[in-house]
Amino acid sequence: MPIAAKSSPELVRQQNRALVLSALRLHTRMAHTQISDATGLASATVSAITADLERAGAIERSEILSAGGRGRPRVLFSQRRDYGYLALIVISSDSIEYSLVDYAGTLLDRFVEPRGEGGPSLFLQQISAALQRLLTRSRIRHEQLLLVSASSKGLVDPMRPVLLWSPVFGAQSVDFSSAMQPGWRVLLNNETLLVAGALMDREQRQGADEVMPLHPGERRLAALSLGHSIGLGIARSSASGPTEILAPNFGHMLHSAGGGLCRCGARGCVEAYAGFYAILRNAFEVPSDTVPAKFVPVTEVDKIAIRARQGARQAVQAFRQAGLALGNGLSRLISLHGSMPVFITGLGARYYDLLDEGLRDGLAESHVVRLGGMPELTVVADEPSLVFEGHLSCAFAVIDQKIAGSAG
Amino acid sequence: MPIAAKSSPELVRQQNRALVLSALRLHTRMAHTQISDATGLASATVSAITADLERAGAIERSEILSAGGRGRPRVLFSQRRDYGYLALIVISSDSIEYSLVDYAGTLLDRFVEPRGEGGPSLFLQQISAALQRLLTRSRIRHEQLLLVSASSKGLVDPMRPVLLWSPVFGAQSVDFSSAMQPGWRVLLNNETLLVAGALMDREQRQGADEVMPLHPGERRLAALSLGHSIGLGIARSSASGPTEILAPNFGHMLHSAGGGLCRCGARGCVEAYAGFYAILRNAFEVPSDTVPAKFVPVTEVDKIAIRARQGARQAVQAFRQAGLALGNGLSRLISLHGSMPVFITGLGARYYDLLDEGLRDGLAESHVVRLGGMPELTVVADEPSLVFEGHLSCAFAVIDQKIAGSAG
DNA sequence: GCTTTTTTCTCGACAGTCGAGAAAATTGAT
DNA sequence: ATCAATTTTCTCGACTGTCGAGAAAAAAGC
The missing domain is CATH 1.10.10.10 (Winged helix-like DNA-binding domain superfamily/Winged helix DNA-binding domain)
Known part of the structure; x- marks a missing residue:
């Protein structure tokens, strides 16, 4: 109390x-x-x-x-590079990437496996085996593994390493702790949360080129990842305490009541307007209650983008719809979290030219934006690097905290 | 850094x-x-x-x-009761209440003034004079005033005591520090933020009947105040650091793009569906782009409620519309802030029986609620007491912090 | 080889928490 | 009355921190 x-x-x-x-x-x-x-x-x-x-x-x-x-x-x-090691698991819808990193943050090994078929338990078995392989390949003993850091799209329990909802497994929850050897600690984060963390890190690093012991005050930013699904991460560095990062359920926030059918089964989610499958659906005037495609190759979206850039009305509209949904969503984000710069990343960022107008219009409709002005919108490339940086940042924060606590 | x-x-x-x-x-x-x-x-x-x-x-x-x-x-x-004193200012749309409280938290004096006409500067002058009166009536010297704590509906700058947007003054910002005597510190908070703080306090007090030195873990709640305007406060007591309270711009968050005209000038705000004027507008089938009434007496809304309880279709619809807007809004709150119990208060809480169904339907549409379940919804009466408690809680937190820092 | 300069290291002073036990103050039994 | 029992408050020494100042170390320049 x-x-x-x-x-x-x-x-x-x-x-x-x-x-x-x-x-x-x-x-x-x-x-x-x-x-x-x-x-x-x-x-x-x-x-x-x-x-x-x-x-x-x-x-x-x-x-x-x-x-x-x-x-x-x-x-x-x-x-000390050999103080211990860190295993990273980057999960995407079709493959899983494993990386081994030493305590100084340098990459030692990396391999990618296609993602197997089957339910959560098989999935976890695959991961467990791959981790084993990662260690034996570099002759690392079990006790030397300081932490396993995993990331996925979807909704993650903020306390436990449990995936509550994911594009692949839906509401079947996946508990990563059960894939770990006894004694291993595992961290599970939403992918875009890591991107937000990495961007915040970069800002702070940039601001601290000269050594300055001053307090930075409160600083906030959001990372918006566009792709088959829509991810959002927020990073807040308050004056007191460490920077806080969270990944709200932005992609499946309600955009328009009773609207288009989403992959998640609900209607009117942001994703059902701005996800790749939604852009495809709208571009071809497929009824919006059609069950979404399981997977849309980027090349398909690229084709629509080309048509849109040539001025094809329906293709332009599809992207505009997506922009509006994102803009309305961001306006709600700002209403509930305050204004902050937004960094746009992910595969879909390449269509930003087509999204921009709708996005800004969608933002401008709201009271907060009229009052506080349009937030800064920046496209930032190379999402994979940001995910990697975010992994390191989060994982080492945990590890260093433990060292600080135990080293007497 | x-x-x-x-x-x-x-x-x-x-x-x-x-x-x-x-x-x-x-x-x-x-x-x-x-x-x-x-x-x-x-x-x-x-x-x-x-x-x-x-x-x-x-x-x-x-x-x-x-x-x-x-x-x-x-x-x-x-x-020590006479260690110092606290002045509270509770601002509502038609009157201002001033209270004097001693360091032990007991109320010493209170009076209410009707709110005068005129712009921000006259308004601040009125407050300044009333504060003066509050002190002289109880023979309190200027130096004995530890803090002035003010509250209003509307949007408050989280750092400085500035009202950024209010129902009365709109976007004309009001800087409370200019109404203070030199040396006085002033705190300005959104009214519903204080309610959320008070509710969190009550919970913690309740949980700590027996003296228990355990950590409470993370705890969150939201207070939703219904009335002419719609207010929302969130309280988060994290395990590390003090409990954090914030008042996002919920009432003017976008509910429905291009929707009903709101008092703030934007379209489709939550308030433009759930505020008293909106209920009135919908009940009488006035076009939703009609300029909202400046002020609606509660008795008017009471009449509609009576008709609705008798089954009048249009009246029922008006409340259902309001419920849906609130429900959709809360679903977005949960999407972006995680699930938390919601406490409903304010004058409009008396219509909760008419709002409940729409509210739950509006919530149920979203992915998060389908996944994580309906949040607890509780009506809590006596908003003024909660505002008072919230004032004390926030003000004494600041004061005690300063004492802890200076008392050597 | 000696001085200058910069960095690292060490020592004593000071501030804070803690556990244990002394001191204080009251109740109840003799 | 007086004294033991009991409970609470207070005090003292040990321990763990941070800090500033100055000693010690090690290289560059004269």
């Missing part, structure tokens, strides 16, 4: 250890004095903490000494 | 002082041992902190000793 938890000197040390680790994550190599400047901690405190972390095996002194200038040469600290 | 701020022993003490103050706020009178149990702090620490706070003049030892039982009698700590 206490409004806040009690505090103690041990917690202070924990917090400051985490602070040092996060600074090191940002700059990869730092000297004693740099750490002190970046964190605002006194030099003596930095000494104590780096000693802790060195003893715990998480960081090490680099051999490379920074040359130039006179005076005692700096000794650089950096993460 | 640091992901989190650095920590230090001084901050620990600050945090723990705030903890003790909040415990005292909850239980009003506590003995040394009770404080220790409730906060989880060691007895010795409690001694040090109570000494601090006593010296600062924020708390005092009660004369009343708890009788019964043997052993050394407890000495009870409680807030």
Whole structure:
């Protein structure tokens, strides 16, 4: 019931250890004095903490000494690459990508498997076997795996690693913890949530080129991923506490009551207007209560886009419909979450020229936008890299937190 | 740029002082041992902190000793009523209520003024004069006023005490800090936000009848205020950090693109279907692009409700329309903020029997509700008390935070 | 080889929490 | 009355933190 938890000197040390680790994550190599400047901690405190972390095996002194200038040469600290390893699982509708990453964040191995047939339990068995393979290929022992980080489109339980709804399995929930070896911790996040996290990370990294110990204040952004399905992630870096990221159910938020039939079985979802299958449906004037296509090759949508760019009325309309649905949806997002810049990504971002007008019109209809102005809309390419960055960011945040807590 | 701020022993003490103050706020009178149990702090620490706070003049030892039982009698700590005072301003569309409250939270004085004519600057002058009167009537010196806490319907800047949009002044922004004497701090919140805060407080108070130092985990709720305009507040008590409350722009979120004309000038807002004027408009089959009535007496809506309860088709439809708009809106809230119980309050809550069906139908249309189930819907009476409680809760949180920071 | 310069490291002071036990104050039994 | 029992409050020393200052280290320049 206490409004806040009690505090103690041990917690202070924990917090400051985490602070040092996060600074090191940002700059990869730092000297004693740099750490002190970046964190605002006194030099003596930095000494104590780096000693802790060195003893715990998480960081090490680099051999490379920074040359130039006179005076005692700096000794650089950096993460110990072999402190432990991280397995990433990027799940898409037709394949699964597995990656192995060391504690310094460098990619060691990667392979892609086509996604097998069958229900959740077979799916989890496939993943379990692939993880096994990932480790044996690089001769990594089980205990060295710090964390497994998985991502998928769909709705994820914010607390447990359970997929509550996904394009492939629908409402059949998938519990990833059951695919893990005993002792492994697993993280499951929505894919676009990771994109939002990565974008926020990039912004903060950019803002902190010069070492600045100032507080950034509140900062928010949204990532909108366009494709067969529609994903949205929000990142909020509040002044107090760590940045918070969430993936609301944007794609299946109600766009228009009693509207087009969606893959999820409901009617009028945003996705039923802006997903690839919806664009296809509208472009060919198929009745909007037609059961959606299971899968639409991008080349099909590309064809419609070409026709639209040539001015074909129905194709133009299909994209405009999609833009309007997205714009109305974003206006609701802003109504309920406040204004924030929106970054548009995913396969569908290549049609942004066709979506833009409808999107802006859809936004402009609402009170908040008329009042607070149009949010910044930016197209950002290379979603896969963003997903990768997001995985690292989330996973290492968890891992470093644990190190800070245990390393005494 | 640091992901989190650095920590230090001084901050620990600050945090723990705030903890003790909040415990005292909850239980009003506590003995040394009770404080220790409730906060989880060691007895010795409690001694040090109570000494601090006593010296600062924020708390005092009660004369009343708890009788019964043997052993050394407890000495009870409680807030010093005359530590300072709090002025509350509750703004509604036709009047303004001023209240004076002491540091223990008891109401000392209250009066209501009809709201004058004129623009923002006259409005602020009126408030300034009334505040002056509030203080002189109770012989309170300026320095004894710890905080001014104001509330209004409409959209409030989350950082500064500025009303960005209000039913009366529209988009003419009103900066409350300019109505304050130098040195006064002012808090401005949306009215329904305060209701949400108060409801969350009640829940936590209820859960903590027995002293329990356990963490409550994440808890969320929404307050929906029905009336001439539609207000929504969300309270989130996360495990880390204090409970967060926000008032998104729900009433003017887009309900239906190109729909009924709203007071705000936009089309298709939730309010343009569920506000009193909208119910009136629909009940009399007035075209939905008619400029809304400035003010609708409740008795008018009461009459429609009576007709609806007698089965008059058009009246029933008007309430059903309102219910649907609210239901669709809440489904979007849940899509973007996750599922949470909704508490319905405000003058319009008396028509809940007429709204319920449309509301549930409007909710049921969406994917999230089909997946996660219908949220709990509860009607809660006596909105003014909730607003008052919310004021106290927010204001004292700020005040106690400052005391914890400064009392050395 | 010595000074200058820059960085790292170490030491003592200070602030905070905690557990244990002393001190205080009341009840109840002798 | 007096004294033991009981319960609460208070105090003291141990421990863990952070911090500033200055010592120690190590390279560059003269």
